[in-house]
Amino acid sequence: MAESKETNNMRLLVSLVLVFCYFPWQLVSAQKRITTLPGFNGLLPFSLETGYLTVDEDKGVEFFYYFIESESNPVEDPLILWLTGGPGCSAFSGLVFEIGPLRFDLQGYRDGLPSLFYKAESWTQVSNVLFVDAPVGTGFSYSRTEEGFQTSDSQAVSHLVTFLYKWLDKHPKFELNPLYIGGDSYSGKIIPVLTLDIATAKEFNNARFNLKGYLAGNPVTGTTSDFGSRVPFAYGKGLISDELYKSTKKSCGGKYSNPSNVQCANYLDAVTAVRIVVFFFKQEKSIICIF
Known part of the structure; x- marks a missing residue:
């Protein structure tokens, strides 16, 4: 008897988790360059870095990220901080289902580990994209204390400002790149406030922002208007x-x-x-x- 679409979809979701469980040591490192992924045939044709940054020292809040360098001119191309909606949707969904250079073989999927394909029509063709699991508790982002899991929209903005400061401090070659804050769905509530905070910030840990604008796809703004x-x-x-x-x-x-x-x-x-x-x-x- 043929399995239902619901059963196949459930198998696929489980397989998505397995994609990263195969190599857990690559996820817990502070900063790691990834060259291969389960389900992808051969070496990745783009530069992928994953890692953690502490956004709240007292509460032990750690944000996980995926960074993909521009496949054209990373030195001059824009830097986009991308936030997936939810709140609580992993940034990995933005990477694979939205603007990133990977996609799943959905039509060919039958069982087990899904296949990953290279997607040439990606935003990473012309921009450096920083996908972040936010707020805390999303994707692989976590807190070492129970108190750290108590969050809000304003807290998420504060954490993201700290994250970006620290990320640029570790990646100073991208400080002069045009910076854009982007995302979709529920991130529509976060993006304008985050952009304002960045626009009014001057300097932190020797990191500077070359903010140029923001973009929001299908954004949540408010109950009445939406x-x-x-x-x-x-x-x-x-x-x-x-x-x-x-x-x-x-x-x-x-x-x-x-x-x-x-x-x-x-x-x-x-x-x-x-x-x-x-x-x-x-x-x-x-x-x-x-x-």
Whole structure:
């Protein structure tokens, strides 16, 4: 009997963990240049460094990172600090499923350890990308004390500023590179504040910031604006019918983040039922999920 997609997806998730469990000594080192990965055939065709930096000495908070040098001109190309959303999504998902130079063989996956392929259409073709597991407890980032795991958005920003200071202190050749703060989803709450803190900072441990801007993909900004825009967005993209849109708008008075009556709540449930259907648009090199 053929296994369901859910079973195959679960096997794949377990295999993702195994990818790094095969070489745990490469993860706990303070700074390590990685040349091979389980599932990838041969040497990596790009420069990959992983490591830990302490962002809170008193509480023992350690942030884990993946750094990939630009495949064009690392000396002059921009440096991008990339934050995956969640909060709590590993930066590895940004590396493999979003802007990094690796991808999984999803179509060819059957069982066991998944295969990793080189992805040429990566942002690392023209930029140095620093993927960070943040906040604490995300991915391989951790705390040596229970108190250190107590975090917030403002605490995450503070930790990231410290992280970037220390990282540049250990990698001074990138101090003059144009710096951009980037990320997606929940990181939309972190990116503007982090950028502001960096813009107003001057110097720390001899590290300087050459900040040029920030970028946010599908960013979370606030409950009212985010949830309030989903109905008109779904309608504009043709995901819901004219009738459903007009009925929802009339019942809710154009405000969709907090239903004001039972009829409004029912219509929003109907909109959600349509939007929550996930369909996969398969291309040769990607799978696009629309929620």
